[in-house]
Amino acid sequence: MQRYPQAVSIIMRSFNECWAIQASIDAVFQQDFDGEIELIIIDSGSSDGSIQMIQDDGRARLIEIPLGTYVPGPVLNLGAKEATQDWIVYLNADAEPQNAKWLKKLLDPCLNDPKRGVSFSRQVPRSDCKAVYAHDYDRCFGPERESVHWDHFFSMVSCATHRSVLYAVPIREDLHYAEDDEWTRRLIREGYEVHYAIESIAIHSHNYSLRESYKRSFGDAKAMAATSEVHPKNVNLHYYVLLGWMKDAVRDFQWCLKHARITGIFYAAMVRLAQRLGRRAGHHAGWKHYQREI
Template structure:
């Protein structure tokens, strides 16, 4: 008999993506039942109503009470399921076997935690789509990479290692701590969700600042500058090959914003 599965959604103003995500959840052929839990931190655009219509076990909190790691730990603690799945409310499964594919490595004891491949939305900017393409390429994926946007893990793994409740990048920090205990974490390319954001340059810089601060990145000025230049050249070549020369000015600003954020937030 398949282990019991809890799907936990975090939501705040996720229309129209949340309805698409819920529609795909209703169509999953997962080889077993699952229960949906949701934490809404102040939606005003119809997201809350969509979750209620679906029948999610819903918890409402204020926007000020949303602390990522704390919310995740409390949501898991409210369940009794053996397998925990996270699916952001704006992450849309791309097939009816998304969940079945995601859970297979856990059920076959090939992994202790797994995460879905993410593809950019149709409206994603050229450089954002390129970053998602590279980040989830099985041949190029970075060691220790993990995303809680769409993932699954055994409850006992969480009982051994809780999500950090301070700062940001809680999923990456959790995965790192799990790996240090010998946990097996792997991507599942066959399990795909649509998910991306076209952040403003200021938002992007702030996001990377927070991540660098949380991860205690300590890259020096020369090393950070060198990495930025290498990525700018890589982006330029990609735009040329794809005949997207008009994207080059924004690509340049985008990449510099990322590295400015990381450099400002470094330890």
């Protein structure tokens, strides 16, 4: 029989997510978990009523940082420093645990030995999620996910680890994107394990605009260029962008056809082009920023 800790600390990052945060807080405290749950919410300058909602609810300890100062690594490390418990869970404010088993199923892979590193939840999209992004959630988190064949995949949106792991391998504080990818790659190099807790489910999705898709792809690629072994010449316009975009379009078309969402293929094609262009530009910018030899 699995022995669960007597208490956990849940660190929630929040910024203008009044529309989602109450449901996430409620779901946290509705868990089938006999121990104490400490919820710490770090808000980075919300102006949509989130702060008042958190204060009125009264179940979380609120930490406010000034608007415009948010950087993922420092905030994640601050949360761990402020936490009073050794088992630490990170949960985005707009990621709502789907059921009462979310926490236990998330803790399960790491309980026997903290050296096992970190576990992360499955994410399922909201009902209003556009086809192109719903397809991505299938590719990353679905029962037949492609991500199992990728060289690496992890998401910080809903994950659990032990304080000793964070002490041994702190989260890097100078990256504005992809800090979770970089952190877990270092964990693996240090002998820790990254586990996918497929039965721990959080509801989470975004309908990014084309501009937002480009920006996020640019930011992730720039950050990951700090350690990537892929030379910029291999992230080129004719092969990586155009041929890759065509392959993306075929996959999206097949998924949309299978799930009766064929009208989504046109927007998907535009998103994929924005993502490819963003990743190419970000990768090149990252190599230059980190002063790597070209």
